[in-house]
Amino acid sequence: xxKYCLECDWQRSTTDGDTEKEVSExxxxxxxxxxxxxxxxxxxxxxxxxx
Ligand SMILES: [Zn+2]
Numbered sequence: 001x002x003k004y005c006l007e008c009d010w011q012r013s014t015t016d017g018d019t020e021k022e023v024s025e026x027x028x029x030x031x032x033x034x035x036x037x038x039x040x041x042x043x044x045x046x047x048x049x050x051x
Contacts, residue, residue, distance in 0.1 A: 001043055003027040007036040014043065 001020050004011040010030050012023045027038040 002041040005036045005038050
């Protein structure tokens with residue numbers, strides 16, 4: 001899952017080693033601190049095997 005800001009370069013992703021809970025909390029924090037709109041994007045499963 002990626003959370004990103006529509007109004008600045010803020011971005012957090014579970015691919016950086018954070019849990020979804022941590023990413024969500026940081027997104028809320030960013031919104032509370034800045035009033036910016038944070039969008040979320042679901043990632044595909046981490047491992048996608050294509051033969
Ligand atoms: Zn922002």
